[in-house]
Amino acid sequence: MTISPPPLFAARQMYLRRGGTSLLLHAAPEGLPEVLHWGTDLGPLTPGELAAWARASVGGVVSSSPDVPPRLSLVPSQAEGWTGTPGLAGTRGGVAQFSAFQTTAVDVLATEGADGAASHVRIGAHDQEADLDLELEIEVAASGLLRTRATLTNRGTDAYGVDSLLLALPTPASETLVVDQSGHHLRERETSVHDFTLGTHERTTRVGRAHMASTIHGTCEAGAGWNRGLVHYVHVAWSGNTRTVAERAVLGYQALWGGELLMPGEVALAPGERYATPWLLATWGEGLDEAAGRIHDFLRARPAHPSSTRPVTFNAWEATYFDQSLARLSRLAEVAAEVGAERFVLDDGWYGARRDDTAGLGDWVVSADVWPDGLPPLADVVHGLGMEFGLWFEPEMINPDSDAARAHPEWILSPRTHRPQEERSQQVIDLTNPAAFEHVLGQMLAVVSGARVDFIKWDFNRDLLEAVSPLTGRPAYHAQALATYRLMDALLAANPGLEIESCAGGGGRIDLGVMERAVRVWGSDCIDPLERQGIEAGTSLLLPPELVGSHVASTVSHTTGRTLNLTLRASTALFSHMGIEWNLLEATEGERRELAAWVALHKRLRPLLHTGRVVHADHPDAGWRIRGVVARDGGEAVFTLVRVATSPVRPSPAVRLPGLRPDATYRVTELLPDGVGSPVVRNGRTPESWAWWFDGGAVLPGTVLSTAGLRFPDLDPEQAILVQLRRQ
Ligand code: DGJ
Numbered sequence: 001m002t003i004s005p006p007p008l009f010a011a012r013q014m015y016l017r018r019g020g021t022s023l024l025l026h027a028a029p030e031g032l033p034e035v036l037h038w039g040t041d042l043g044p045l046t047p048g049e050l051a052a053w054a055r056a057s058v059g060g061v062v063s064s065s066p067d068v069p070p071r072l073s074l075v076p077s078q079a080e081g082w083t084g085t086p087g088l089a090g091t092r093g094g095v096a097q098f099s100a101f102q103t104t105a106v107d108v109l110a111t112e113g114a115d116g117a118a119s120h121v122r123i124g125a126h127d128q129e130a131d132l133d134l135e136l137e138i139e140v141a142a143s144g145l146l147r148t149r150a151t152l153t154n155r156g157t158d159a160y161g162v163d164s165l166l167l168a169l170p171t172p173a174s175e176t177l178v179v180d181q182s183g184h185h186l187r188e189r190e191t192s193v194h195d196f197t198l199g200t201h202e203r204t205t206r207v208g209r210a211h212m213a214s215t216i217h218g219t220c221e222a223g224a225g226w227n228r229g230l231v232h233y234v235h236v237a238w239s240g241n242t243r244t245v246a247e248r249a250v251l252g253y254q255a256l257w258g259g260e261l262l263m264p265g266e267v268a269l270a271p272g273e274r275y276a277t278p279w280l281l282a283t284w285g286e287g288l289d290e291a292a293g294r295i296h297d298f299l300r301a302r303p304a305h306p307s308s309t310r311p312v313t314f315n316a317w318e319a320t321y322f323d324q325s326l327a328r329l330s331r332l333a334e335v336a337a338e339v340g341a342e343r344f345v346l347d348d349g350w351y352g353a354r355r356d357d358t359a360g361l362g363d364w365v366v367s368a369d370v371w372p373d374g375l376p377p378l379a380d381v382v383h384g385l386g387m388e389f390g391l392w393f394e395p396e397m398i399n400p401d402s403d404a405a406r407a408h409p410e411w412i413l414s415p416r417t418h419r420p421q422e423e424r425s426q427q428v429i430d431l432t433n434p435a436a437f438e439h440v441l442g443q444m445l446a447v448v449s450g451a452r453v454d455f456i457k458w459d460f461n462r463d464l465l466e467a468v469s470p471l472t473g474r475p476a477y478h479a480q481a482l483a484t485y486r487l488m489d490a491l492l493a494a495n496p497g498l499e500i501e502s503c504a505g506g507g508g509r510i511d512l513g514v515m516e517r518a519v520r521v522w523g524s525d526c527i528d529p530l531e532r533q534g535i536e537a538g539t540s541l542l543l544p545p546e547l548v549g550s551h552v553a554s555t556v557s558h559t560t561g562r563t564l565n566l567t568l569r570a571s572t573a574l575f576s577h578m579g580i581e582w583n584l585l586e587a588t589e590g591e592r593r594e595l596a597a598w599v600a601l602h603k604r605l606r607p608l609l610h611t612g613r614v615v616h617a618d619h620p621d622a623g624w625r626i627r628g629v630v631a632r633d634g635g636e637a638v639f640t641l642v643r644v645a646t647s648p649v650r651p652s653p654a655v656r657l658p659g660l661r662p663d664a665t666y667r668v669t670e671l672l673p674d675g676v677g678s679p680v681v682r683n684g685r686t687p688e689s690w691a692w693w694f695d696g697g698a699v700l701p702g703t704v705l706s707t708a709g710l711r712f713p714d715l716d717p718e719q720a721i722l723v724q725l726r727r728q
Contacts, residue, residue, distance in 0.1 A: 013050040075150065177221070181538055231291050244457065262477075391456060400425075562718075669723070679721060689713075
C-alpha cells in the first residue's frame with residue numbers, strides 16, 4: 001500500500017473534524033478503510049489516542065465465525081470477513097465475482113477541518129480478484145454533513161456487470177430504532193420510527209420516482225424527536241431508483257447503506273469503463289432538526305443556491321385546470337399581481353392536443369386552438385404586470401395519443417412484447433434515444449425562447465414500469481435519469497436565469513440529485529394545510545423552506561374536500577417558498593384583500609424564513625403542530641402553532657419554542673398581517689384567561705421559552721396562530 005500524505009493515515013488512522021462532526025477512518029493492513037466513528041465531535045485527538053481508540057474498537061473473534069475480527073469497511077466484503085449486506089455485487093459472464101480490494105492510495109483533497117484536519121479525502125483501491133479499481137471520496141462539509149461516493153472502473157478484458165454498489169456507514173449502538181418515511185401521492189414523506197430488529201430493513205424505489213419511497217433512512221435513540229435524542233440518517237442524491245439499508249448484524253455492528261438500485265444487466269462496464277454512484281449524504285444530530293440543519297446549511301452554502309428573493313408564485317392549475325384562454329388567464333394574472341404575486345405559472349394544457357389528460361404529451365408545440373396567437377400575448381401580460389412567466393412541461397412523458405408517439409412508437413420505453421401499463425394514459429419517452437432527446441430538447445428550447453419563459457414547472461406523472469430502452473434492449477432507469485439531467489442542463493445552459501421546479505405529481509421527485517438543477521420542489525398535490533403539516537415537516541428533513549413550494553389554495557380543498565380558513569391556509573404556505581393556487585376570480589374582495597396582507601407579511605418575513613434555522617417542537621399533545629424559524633444570530637424568530645385536532649386535555653400544556661438563544665431575552669407576541677383579525681378572541685373568556693397573550697405578550701429569557709415553554713391560548717381544531725419573537 002502506498003500512501004501519499006496525510007501522515008495520520010500512514011499510522012492507519014485518519015481523523016476528519018468539521019462543523020461539529022468527527023469521522024475516524026481506519027485503514028486495515030488489507031481491505032478498504034472502515035469508518036470507526038461518524039457523528040459527535042470528539043475534539044482534538046493525538047495520533048497516539050487515535051491509534052489506541054482504533055485498537056480498542058476492534059471486535060473480538062467469536063466461535064464459529066471467521067478467524068479475523070469482523071470489519072465493516074466503506075464497501076464491505078466477505079474478503080474482509082463481513083457476512084452481511086455486501087457493498088459491491090457484480091458478475092463477469094453471468095458469474096458472481098467476489099471483490100477483495102486493497103487500498104493503494106489516499107489523497108487529501110482539502111484540509112478545511114478543525115485544526116487544519118483533512119475534510120475531503122480520496123481513497124484509491126484495486127481488486128486483483130475481480131480486476132476492478134475503486135475510488136472512494138469522503139467529504140465533511142462545513143456544516144458537518146458527510147458526503148461519500150464511489151467510482152468503479154473495469155480493468156478486466158471482458159464486461160463487468162454491476163449489480164449493486166452501496167456505501168456503508170456505522171451508527172451508534174444506542175440508536176435502537178429505525179427512522180424512515182412512507183407515503184403516496186397526496187400524502188408524501190410521513191416520518192415514523194420502528195424497532196431496529198436484527199437483520200436488514202431495506203427501502204427502495206424501483207419505479208424511478210419516490211412518492212412511496214423514503215427520502216431519508218436512518219437510526220435513532222429511543223425517545224428521539226425534533227430536538228432530542230441522537231439520530232443519524234442518509235439520503236441518496238439521485239432521481240432514479242435507489243436502495244438504502246439499515247442493518248443490525250448479529251456480529252455486533254449496525255450501519256446504514258445507500259446507493260442506486262440497479263437492475264441486473266443495466267450497468268455493464270466494458271473494459272476501461274466506469275460507474276459512479278450518486279453521492280450518499282449522511283447527517284446526524286441531537287434530534288431531527290439538528291440533523292436536517294446540516295443538510296440545509298450545506299445546500300445554502302452552494303454557489304448555485306437561490307440567493308434572489310424567492311418570488312411569490314401564482315400557479316394556475318387548480319384555478320383553471322385544462323380550461324385555458326388568453327382572456328381568462330390574463331384576468332387571473334391581473335388579480336394575481338394585485339394580491340402580490342411575482343411569478344405566474346401557466347400549467348398543463350397549453351400544447352398539442354392536450355385538452356384533457358389523455359393526449360398530447362410529447363408534442364411541445366403551442367396549441368393553435370387554445371392559443372391562436374401563441375403564448376407571447378400572455379407572457380407579455382404577465383411580464384407587463386411585473387411578474388415572471390412560468391410554464392409547465394412534462395418532458396419525460398409521451399401519450400400514445402400524440403403526434404410524437406404516432407410517428408415514433410419506438411421512442412416509448414417498453415419491453416419487446418408489450419407496452420407497460422399506462423398511468424394517466426401516458427408512457428415514458430426514451431430520452432436515452434438521441435433522436436427522442438433532440439426532439440424534446442428542440443421543441444422545449446423553441447417554446448422557452450419564443451414565450452420568454454423564466455421558470456419551468458417540470459412535472460413527471462407516472463412510474464417507470466418495465467422501463468426498457470427499445471434501442472438497447474436494456475433496462476434504462478439509470479440511463480434515463482442521466483438523460484433527464486442532461487436535458488435539464490441543456491435547457492439551463494441555453495437560457496441563463498431560467499429556473500426549474502421539480503414536480504412529480506406533487507412530491508414524487510425530491511432529492512439532491514435534481515436539486516443540483518432545480519431551485520424549487522412542489523411538495524405535494526395536496527394543498528390542504530392540515531395534510532401539509534406532516535408533508536412539509538417530512539420534507540424539511542432534506543430541504544430548507546426556500547426550496548419548497550407551498551401554496552394558498554381555495555377555501556374548499558380540491559383533494560380532501562375540507563373547508564379551511566384563510567389564516568390556516570396562508571400561515572402554512574407562508575413558511576416555505578410561498579405561492580397561490582386558487583381561482584381568485586371567484587374569491588371575494590375581502591378574501592383577496594386578506595390574501596394580499598398575508599403575501600405582504602411573507603415578503604416582510606422571507607429574509608428570515610429563507611435563511612434562518614428551521615425548528616419544530618416536540619409536544620406530548622399530538623393535536624399540535626409547531627414549527628418555527630430562528631434567525632442565525634438568534635435575534636428574532638417566527639413560529640406557527642397549528643391545532644390539527646382536539647386534545648385529550650385542556651387547557652393545553654405549555655408549548656416549548658426550541659432553538660432560541662439561552663442568553664437572550666425575547667418579547668413574544670402574536671403576529672398578524674395588517675388588517676387581519678386574530679383567530680383567538682377574548683370574547684367569552686375570563687380576564688385571567690391567557691391574559692399575557694391578550695395584554696401585549698411576554699418578555700422572557702430564551703432558556704425559559706425553549707425549556708419550560710408558555711401556555712398559549714387554546715385553539716379550536718383547524719386554527720393556527722403565528723408567534724413573533726424579538727430579542728430585547
Ligand atoms: C401534477 C402536478 O403535480 C399538478 O400540480 C399539475 O401540474 C398537474 N400534474 C398537471 O397535469
